[in-house]
Amino acid sequence: MISFSQVYKRYPNGYEALKNISFSLEAGEMALITGHSGAGKTTLLRLIAAIERPTSGSIIVNGQNVSTLKGGAIPFLRRNLGLVFQDQKILFDRNVFQNVLLPLQISGFGSTAATRRVRAALDKVGLLNREKAWPITLSGGEQQRLCIARAIVNRPSILIADEPTSNLDADYARDIMDMFVSFNQVGVAILIATHDVELLGSMQQRILTLNHGELAA
Incomplete structure (x- = not known):
């Protein structure tokens, strides 16, 4: 591997x-x-x-x-590869859902499949109920969970x-x-x-x- x-x-x-x-x-x-x-x-x-x-x-x-x-x-x-680095590169002009969606958009996923994957990733890290929140409103731990969701959304x-x-x-x-x-x-x-x-x-x-x-x- x-x-x-x-x-x-x-x-x-x-x-x-x-x-x-x-x-x-x-x-x-x-x-x-x-x-x-x-x-x-x-x-x-x-x-x-x-x-x-x-x-x-x-x-x-x-x-x-x-x-x-x-x-x-x-x-x-x-x-x-799922990558979680110290320079998180969270996009503060996009909400939680949109941040996690970005890798799938780059990969060319269709809207329905992408939405399903994003919500599954957010659910795994305990942020599904914050999908519309702006990153600035998240705690440090929640911002790290957001980065992890983005890292795993491509499975x-x-x-x-x-x-x-x-x-x-x-x-x-x-x-x-x-x-x-x-x-x-x-x-x-x-x-x-x-x-x-x-x-x-x-x-x-x-x-x-x-x-x-x-x-x-």
């Missing part, structure tokens, strides 16, 4: 964000990535989505070699999230992580970057630890 083989990421200024990363995430598996600030967690997730490209090594996602993927093929790769096989519980209180954070677990229980492969020690201690999933760009043994 996701496979890294001897992946390096070096920026033009010479900084090595990732060094010799090799690991696999199997279909239907859930894993957590942890590490200090600047360890390379965000870079690793951005490589999976082809937002950035590796300096060397191989990254296979759903059978496609992301390392050599041409630009025109990237939107098709991302249709099978992706893989969901990746970067610090999805940051800046949330403990109860909201627990609810968000429980939501990811429930998605995993129906077969979605999930990879989450987090530094939340309390959450890490309560999770049963495999934990990958990054230390200055390297995976700890």
Whole structure:
């Protein structure tokens, strides 16, 4: 499903964000990535989505070699990926329903099918009764749920999230992580970057630890 083989990421200024990363995430598996600030967690997730490209090594996602993927093929790769990043990119000039609808409009879904999918996604994250609300009126936890709804509306096989519980209180954070677990229980492969020690201690999933760009043994 996701496979890294001897992946390096070096920026033009010479900084090595990732060094010799090799690991696999199997279909239907859930894993957590942890590490200090600047360890390379965000870079690793951005490589999976082809937002950035590796300096060397191989990254296979759903059978496609992301390392050599041409630009025109990237939107098709991302249709099978649900992405939840820290820069949420919520559209504050559109209501909750319209925010979640956007990925389906881009994919060319018809109105009836799209409406059904949007409401199903909002129901899963507990926002169905807020579909007409403007994002500015949502709490921080509700805005994060909105981002998750938008990430899952295409029914992706893989969901990746970067610090999805940051800046949330403990109860909201627990609810968000429980939501990811429930998605995993129906077969979605999930990879989450987090530094939340309390959450890490309560999770049963495999934990990958990054230390200055390297995976700890």
